[in-house]
Amino acid sequence: MDLTELQEIAEKERANFKPIRIRCCMAAGCLSSGSVAVKESLEKVTEETGLADKVEVCSVGCMGLCCQGPLVEVDNVEAQGLVTRIYEKVTSENAPSIIAGLDGGEVKVQTGDLQQPFFTKQFPIVLENSGKVDPERIESYIAADGYQALYHVLREMTPAEVVDEITRSGLRGRGGAGYPTGVKWATVAKAKGDRKFVICNADEGDPGAFMDRSVLESDPHRVLEGMAIAAYAISANQGYIYIRAEYPIAINRLQIAIRQAQRLGLLGSKIFDSPFDFKIDIRIGAGAYVCGEETALMASIEGKRGTPRPRPPYPAESGLWGFPTLINNVETFANVPWIIRKGADVFASIGTEKSKGTKVFALAGKIKNTGLIEVPMGTTLRQIVEEMGGGVPDGGTAKAVQTGGPSGGCIPAVAFDTPVDYESLAQLGSIMGSGGMIVMDETTNMVDVARFFMEFCMDESCGKCIPCRVGTVQLYQLLTKIREGKASLADLELLEELCDMVKHTSLCGLGQSAPNPVFSTLHYFRDEYLANLSNDT
Template sequence: MNRTELYAMAQAELDRQQKFRCRLLCCASTPCISSGGTAVYEAVKQAIEAEGLQAEVEAVATGCVGPCSRGPLITVKMEGREDVVYEQVTPEMAARILDKHLRSKPVALDDKMLPADWPFFVKQKKIVLADSGTVDPEKLESYVARGGYTALGHALREMTPEEVCEEIARSGIRGRGGAGYPSGLKWHMVRKAPGEKKYVVANGDEGDPGAYMDRTLMESDPHRVLEGMAIAGYAVGADQGYIYVRGEYPLAAKRLEKAIRAAERRGLLGSRVLDSNFSFRIDIRMGAGAFVCGEETALMASIMGRRGQPVPRPPYPANKGLWGGPTLINNVETFGNIAAIIGNGAEWYASFGTEKSKGAKIFALAGKVNNTGLIEVPIGITLREIVYDIGGGIPGGRAFKAAQTGGPSGGCIPAEYLDTPIDYETLQKLGSIMGSGGLIVMDDQSCMPDVAKFFMEFCMDESCGKCTPCRVGTVQMHRMLDKITNGTATMDDLKRLEELCLMVKESSLCGLGQTAPNPIYSTLRYFRDEYEAHIKDHHCPAGVCQFGAKAV
């Protein structure tokens, strides 16, 4: 396929879509499927057939719309009219939606309509998720009709690999996997590294509790990830890519596999991409659910068929990665930004965000907040805007207490910093990190020592066991937290806990152990009075902990 044929495919799909008077976009991401979305989609198709409206109405299974707790969701698209989104749709509502929008019948559905000016939608800035909820993730033509693969064609025909790397650098994008390393710098390093065989790896092994950003992107818009990887392969001189998908994401793996095969058949991946001299193949590797495989050296070991355990660095993957070759590893969300950067320009992308943190970031908004779901917001937005505008505030009007960002490697941000902008540097100063994008909101009924114990239990269970500080230290920290939450600890235990946190942080082999103490550090920093209340007064201010239980 050449670029002319690509444009022809896009136009043909647009012409096909425009023949329909109405298109019903049914969310088919994991949250909506789990709440009955498949049955809703089938009911919509049956209602269209029963009414004989096949020539006028199309039902499309799409990706995530965003407000996951309100699913199943249906978006009604009609030419010349504003889109209408229905929440908590049941199979019985399918025929009524058709009656309201095609028969103009006075059907009572207003209580299920999400307002167009709803802050959850209007406060977002969707770049990676721009087409999620609109395109059919299992249909290549649907992605191409939205401009898909034109950025790849532009890069191959009108830019040199060096220019592509420079464009990524000028955009200011930083890795979205957690560390926030400048992506352009990493791309330049891999491009300049000596080696006959180079690789590109997309890390889709997110394991933070409550986080599902990568899963949603892979499920909802798989071709966006593939296009970003192909551009990266051209830029750094790689002809082989791997997507490492978490084992608990079967739907994401299925849709990625289907997308890869469709792209290969049309000459968008494989040999001579878009009739150029560039060849690039992508394969999928499934993880086994080990959190440590999110660390890049453990991830590479797993891809190569070895046990997923980290190794010391240097050498770094950019110089010596898969099978000894220079390897570019980015999070799938990072790759999801690449086509937009190449297509719209580095200056366009850099216009969003802050001085040092550019673009937008996807967060999985969860916990004690009215509107939970997946959001993409400009970096620099305040925590208050996320919690109270997009999230709709705390259920029952309760007081906001803290927000946990960065998962087990992050920390808690207390209410006094609600108006703080969310960016890499600011979060680090507060004792937290951006992380991959988990954001858990807590109200005044949350016990902070108990929160720290929850995350420490996760780290303890997920430790690969290779190094003693992490393997043994996380267990001991969990035991001390357990003593605190059951009222058997002393102030000496609290002192030893702090000393142990420092030892684990300074001597662990990889990022899992080095950051495992972060939830303890941040809760001690802002909520030390709660620890002391548990120890000195045998009292849990939040009323969560039951005292008198025997320590583990």
């Protein structure tokens, strides 16, 4: 495979585009609502009406507005210029109406508004191909400039230049901690070892989070390309994608993508006729939340029980099987091809001074527009919740937003004008996390929220260290006692004391961050805790 062959594949794919393309969402949300039947009905009606020569019905990934699925978008270049329409809550019975509308007939289907803030305020980098390319056809990805970045780095850049480009972009790890990606790559590149590994952490376990799953279901080749670029930069020849078994669609599409890339010589030996070899294998986890922690993840890949180990040494020095290892999450790798194609300076011009680029969020909870969004860093919570999310349904009022999952905190409505970046969220007692964003309204009891996340951490604790194993149980029992109106002020003081102990003595990030939802709700909604105390105190 060389650049000419890559371009020929892209040109052939584009030449086969028909004047009218009907794109059907085949991500998990729409699939669960019956999008397969919708696509089959559209194909059938297209054949029956004799329009197959000019109408193409194709499968694509997530279109974002998951609450309105199944979603169908129609690109019509026969109209004056390119006209795109989106249809919501489509059923198989709607197929004749949609096809009739292609020739000016009345469309009796719920039509969405692509000019609403949910769509217009997004800045797609990671999601630039989601809802546009067929995730099961490598030709579709190549036609969208796929693997151009990999060719560029292999044939025109040194590994050090690639690391420098990522460093200058200001990209920070999108897995939660926000560690500078370029610094991590440079550390692994300089590390001494007979072998090096690249790991993609796709063990997305936060309640309400579905960012990584959607990216892998919608644009798997983008992640493979990002991993290959990273491997070249640090001189690694083996990569692993660690993904939880609860993501069967993503796993299947990754397997297809890897086979297709190998067939075209984009993975394997001498990629793009260069000396660079790179292989990617999938490792499927059993769903343990603690395996999202990098040392537990590596132990699981090695066939051991997924429990954390003390650091240092860090994976960059001694990781998988004792060799230097680079670990980034799905979204981090998905940014890489765009940065190489567009340039580090362009990426660095987006976002804030210390938080560059964009962030993908899974918007869920008591919100009108639930789904997947990607916004520039620095976008305020109010813009996300009230404008893009459409606010609370039925005229309700937003009370708080939970960011960062079980490791994050609850941000009250009075702080909704806060820009969403790493530093601002930390000042509020929360974190960016991997990108879960759950909206709560005035009916939500914040003690219940803290108790829910503590129960999650208690169940998911690996049990290796006592502060987490025992402490989360005690915290959960105290929160239950408070919620049942049986606790005293002394219990509330004990709750705070235990939270501090668990945070500062647990071995890994699961235990260290487990008290965060309690801390934030105590800080901003202390009156709700006091209201739940026993009247005898």
